[in-house]
Amino acid sequence: MTAQEVIRFPLAQVAAAKPLPLRSGLNPAWADPMNSWVNDAVKPLRGDRGELSEADWATLSAKLAPYGAWLGSKAGVSVEKLGIARVRAILASNPKAALDALVARDKAEEGNVNAVASVDRLLHYQRDLHKLCVNFVSFKDLYDGGEPAIFQAGTLFLDQRSCTLCLHVEDVGKHASMAAMAGTYLAYCDCVRKGSGEKLSIVAAFTDGDSDNLMVGRNGIFYDRKGRDYDATITKLIENPISLREAFWSPYKKFVRLIESLISKRAAAADAASSNKMAEAAETAANADKAASTPAPPKIDVGTVAAMGVAFGAIGTFLTALVGYLMGVLAWGIYGIIGAIVGVILLISGPSMILAFIKLRKRNLGPILDANGWAVNSSAKVNVPFGTTLTGVAKLPPGSQYETTDPFAEKRRPWGFYLFLLVVLFGLFKWWRGDLNTYLPEKLGNQQIFGTFAPGPAPAATVAPEAPPAPAK
Template sequence: MATSHVWKFFRIGGLDQVAIESGADLVALKDLDQKLWVALSCPVKGLELDEKTLALIDTDKDGRIRVPELLAAIDWAALHLEDLGVLLRRKDALPLAAFKASTPEGKSALIAAKRILSNFGQPEATEITLAQASDTARIFSSTPFNGDGVITPDSTTDEALKLLVADIVGTIGGTTDRSGASGIDESRVATFYADLTAFAAWSEKGASADVLALGADTSAALTAIQAVRTKVDDYFSRTRLAAYDARALAALNRSETEYLALAAQDLSITTQEVAGFPLARIAADQPLPLLAAVNPAWAAALVTLHATAVTPVFGSAKTSLTEADWTALKAKVAAFEAWAGSKGGGSVEKLGLERVKALLAADQKAALLALIAQDKALDPEFVAITSVEKLLRFSRDFRALLNNFVNFFEFFSPDHYANFQAGTLYLDTRSTEFCIKVAAPSPLAAMSKAFIAYVDCKRAGEAPIKVAACFTNGDSDYLFVGRNGVFYDRQGRDWDASITSIADNPISIRQAFLSPYKKFVRMIEEQVAKRAAAADAESNAKLATAAETAANADKKAAGPKPEPKKMDIGTVAAMGVAVGAIGGALGAIATGLAKLTFWQLPLVFIGLIAVISGPSMLIAWLKLRQRNIGPILEANGWAINGRVKINIPFGTKLTERAVLPNGSKRDLNDPYSDKEAIRRQKLIWTLIVVAILAASVIRWDEQKNGHYFWQPAPKPVVVVAPITPVVEA
């Protein structure tokens, strides 16, 4: 896209990345081709950046920040600030002169900033901080109205209204005001007065004679009836069934077996074991006794029923109930029960009926709504205060976001961590700074061609986290599942770390160079171990055979000893051929080497090393050239646009090996070193060097004299001139 703005790019990580150094760069960012952006989206959560700042940019609240949202944030800030360059300072403070007073948005934000400073007792200050702008409780603590549509008892000087607001909070419940106090809003006022009206109407209906059939005793009678209703209904159902068929009596009453089981226990009069038994013995159309011959578990409840319900209706002489009596008794309290179940406005019942009637008569609902409307009128001022906080958050965090989104400057900077770097892992005498919080291992991350160790981190009092740690220096010989280390997060807190899985890729050229030799040594070790195991098994078998022979010597008949098995002549011939072939090969190698000049011998060894290590080094080099961080971040929710590579020098910085401090003194005299092995190594290397020197001298002597010193000198060749025949004339 054509643009008059002159951009500056820097080459880092194998990628041309745009530099954002001024407010003009921010304004022109919308014209920069998005193909030149390193990232096109990033997650809100999981980054080492204030989530509240990121949430302010994430306008659609989808948990991701995209390019349009970032550009919209810049446009919004341009309406409030004179120079967008202040957003690149990484400071949590703004001078008042930075606000753009020429726009309505900037002017409102400037007024709000001055009011905040005034509330903090600093009306003459020329700079405002994020801590001041974000302390809304203190900002609005000195004013009765704050624009949130919530009023508190302190929002008015009218004592009656103060008490009314307190009553609403105490019954309906309150909502938190911007000042931090508990208050009420329109919905709570409406609910409160609706409950007042409903409770008053319900209370008036409950005073009628139809509802209070037993007068003041109606409530107690209902409670007593409800306590035994299920068991009494069960009793009369059983008596009706017994009247229908006498054969059912044995089943309707509990069996003797159940009573025998109870008799074996320590019984108490209130035992729950008999609570499920009928209230009394079942007989056809048998009335229910109330005071005698009843189930002990229900005796007290039936006495209460008799006193509070039966006596007011039938008199105290009534000590049993027929089913008709029971039906009539329930009918007496049915109206009261229906009324009690239809209670309205129960939330205000605690105020008492007199207070409810007084509040309805005073009718101060309109006064409350007027106070709420007065408070709401200040909402634009609060929006301006919110804008001030947002600008201050941008001033502190916006550059860090840009340098991890438009470019990846902070990832490559020696002075800053990228916002996706979670901390540093120490393990296997190395530390790696390229650690990213992840939910789980991802196949996509392995496409980065980096060696990734997935590490579970635990710390007392904290939820466990999983980290993907990339090792970009050293080797992987001692990096395996189960190894433990220590992870330090960005706050410097230490976590116990353990490797749980690995995405294996080459770490360095050095590792690739040594890899064939290490594999060869491992193969030798494995073969030696197999041979040793086989020899041990063979030895054990022979010992077992010998022991068995000795134990059964008396059972075997004496006889001639078997002749020892003779070696097969073919085997001897084969061994001779093999030895000859090996000797011939070694002789051919020695002869070939002997024909070389002394300066050619090192080239032979270098070529041999290249043949052995070259393929693995080439493969590692190709993979290391492709190593980049894109797939790792994309597995964690990013959309990476550029190929941000991790070359060998940068990988050495990300993963550092243990190095002694400068000026350290080192004592190489190890008291526990294997001195005999060291002497053997020195002797072997000395012999190798002497052999090479001797071969070089012998070869030089052969070239000089024309024969090796152990060969006889060749006889000089006499050249005889040919005889010219004489031709006679």
Template sequence: MSVNENQHKWHFFRSGGFDQVALERGADLQHLSELDPKLWTVLNCPTTGLEFDNRTLALLDSDGDGQVRIPEVQSAVRWCCQRLLDADLMFQSPGVPLSAINDQDEEGQALKTAAQRVLQYSGKTAQDLLQTEDFADKARLFSADHFNGDGVVMAELTDDEEVKQLITDIVSVTGGVADRSGGLGVDETLLAGFMSDAKAIVDWHQAGEAGSTELHPLGSATADAVAAFEQVQAKIDDFFVRCQLAAFDSRATPALNPEAGVYAVLANRAVASADSDIAALPLAEVAPERPLPLGSGVNPAWAGAIAQFSTKVVQPLLGKDTDSLQYADWAAISAQLASWRAWQASKPDSALHQLPTARLQQIINSDLASRLEALIVADKAEKTFADNVDNAERLVHFQRYLVTLLRNFVSLSDFYQGHQKAIFQAGTLYLDQRSCELVLYVNDQARHATMAPFSGCYLVYCSCVRSGEAPVNIVAALTGGDVDELMVPGRNGVFYDRQGRDWKASVTKVVAQPVSIRQAFWSPYKRVAAFIETQLQKFAASRDKDIESKTTADIAAAPAAGASSFDIAKFAGIFAAIGLAVGALGTALAAIVSGLFALPLWQVPLVLLGVMLLISCPSMLMAYMTLRRRNLGPLLDANGWAVNTRARINVPFGASLTGLATLPKGAKRTMTDPFAEKKQPWGLIILLLVLAAAAVWFWLYR
């Protein structure tokens, strides 16, 4: 079956143990939606923790869930190919010329017009390239002195002084609505609410100014009278209800008056008329059908308020000077003030009371609102421009950054081909004469510590701090060099982020894994040596402690005038045991040596080599298996990625990710160290003795 000649021919390259698609030209982008998702390296990636433009990630994440997925990437690529005359522009240097925008349809024409206006507002000409920096200051693109399509009008937008004053008044009392330019203005909803509240307030004032005797029984003094009335209303109501209860049942009278014990509380302290304990007592002595005294006999805590009530309310409304108030008169007074109080209760709850009533009257009786509304409608008509400014920003950001994302999403070419760091590489960690390039930020340490060890990499977790910055956590993969006794938690290094800033890095955790076959070969011997050293240290420490304790005990228990006797039998037993142990070891060693020298001389090195391989082979085999499965996927998955393949980190590639300290080319090196330890001849003497013994044995037993 022949291949369709019109079918796009992809170019793949082999790296990391799998085939990766090469994105090199516009035709690759035009056919990207045809590429089988099983061939994509990544299925989704997070929008945080990446060395990538945040605005571009936000534009890609259309559903705002914090993840960029294959359909979102395909949609972005497809849209760019539709909006550009030549998709090859996506692979060129940053910047979109107006001539490159496809204006063959209505959307393209609107996009191109918006791009022209952006260049104009940025002080550029139509021949200049549209750059991402042109969209950084939205206040310049959507300034207050021209329509910006958000339906919010600021005072700077109009030359009509009356409308400008209206906008200022509305914003001053309501707080206004945020405009795209960054200031405060008025939109349609706010204007409608303002006019409704203004009419309600004007109507309320007009109802209060009707001038009826019913509403204003005391004329201009009604407000002061109501204030004095409301100050004592609850207390007077309480007094008359108590008197009515006393009239209902005379047995209630003593209970409705204060008990004598209440005054005992006041007996031993200085009493003031405003004392809260006094104010809580009834207004006057309670008795059946008793009138309220307005002078003497009133609770001293309320005497002043009752006096004002009498002067401002009782005398003007009853038309007489009286020293007491009957319940019927109280009810009549309450009824006369009810209308005014009801009108006050109906006062609209609005911030517009800050403006004079005359100003509100002027606004609702003029065409100011309709003139402002016309401006708002005109601004909303520019919504097409605002939307296309967003599209122009989207096109410029995608032209500059989208291919970079594709080379870290569809493939991992940035990581494997080494032209630039991948977007997930946080920077470089310098530690113990090496530099680690595979460094990732860690947001969730618990999740990362669970998944990352499956990568098979030797991992070093560090906490990084820098003055004026929030601390960050990183993990670095060591893929080369010797790591014996290297990564002890608490060691310090320096981390350089992608902006070149240096951070103090402290090791917090280590996940030990093999780094090379060579290291695995010597690891059994190093472990044995470390074990022997540890045991010797423990034995020496325990013996030293025993000797110290025994010496202390012997000195304490020894007689003042004599020394303890020497137990010759005990020490003879100890020396006999030591002799047996040395003899057993000597016999075993002699058997090994005799068996070894029983072989032809040329076979001895082969036997020794075989023994070493027998010891090291298990460790080397395990290291080989670990290095074969070492891959990038779990490291990225632990950070929220969905890697679609096993991205291997083999030994040669791993060596490129960890740099070791080397002397510069042409550097001179002096080998003399004045403080070097002096060499002892014992090693050479022992070697000569062994060779001599071997020669004697060979001469006698050959």
């Protein structure tokens, strides 16, 4: 234990209504100061004693109060430290005249000092004004792709991308409220440098790729302008379209996620129902000797059979209509098929792409800088081609290729082939029954193709026309 720790302890052992010892039982760190205080204050006023009660303390404080008041009201305390000899020497030297002379000399140099300040300001203008203008007026350094702009804090590497449009942020909440008007996908990150523990907050603009794997809590690496690395973690996201490619695939991804969600919910519900049935079965088995014998319910319910028939009929009707539409499309020829496929794709992805295109055209850097405290009046557009230069997407090095063979891959059943085969067989069945005759040319009807093997009446025999009667001779 150090002396600094001991000196923070009480003067003596603390107890209720116990007098303060003045000689023995004191904190060793306070022994000498207490001895001086006893000799200088207690002994002259209260006599020599070994302890001090609360009443003695009150009496002693009352007697010393006038001295404390006088000491507090005494003037010249700061000068008193100089000593009387030094004070008299200063007064005898007439310092005011010397100070006035120094002030006069400084006043005489006022013109030179102002000239130096003007030259210094001019040199700063010559060095920095152009750089300021090309960064906050014309944004030349940002758009020419050469030297980074002075407001770019560094590069964020995250989700197989490198984001060069990164800015320092002091207040994330305040910045996000205005930066949301930029129409850009923004990720706010807390950065911590290992070793030193230095912390900073940045906002990074994602202008290429997609947002599938961007989420709060995702980690990356941030390099500042000096090349120092920080561990970066996403803390807040402002979601906006990133690219037209993402907008094209967005409806399909949403559909897949919806299917997965529904399957998960159904699986959870089925699991819960199965658990309940098992619990009921276990309870029934446990109470089998107590339960009265009841007649077994019928195994097949007529209503259930009817409902299943209606369901299968609806499914068959839907598949028939679908096959009919497909056959109708096939009858259009190759160009009709291509047009139908393109039309379906545009019908699904078109609205999402149009909305993304409108938002991408409005991306603006101004609100991001304005939210950071810069008074930016111009509109710094970030269109799609320029956005691809601000965010680099990871690519394979030249000459490399993917290894698609997985030695540990599980064997998969060809469910796609099974489904395709089932659809083909169902189409052939419908063709054989004659349900597709209304959609097919007469030569491709079931009677003409399958002949006597097809159900329904046989095709009518062709009767040769009778020869006209010979003319009378």
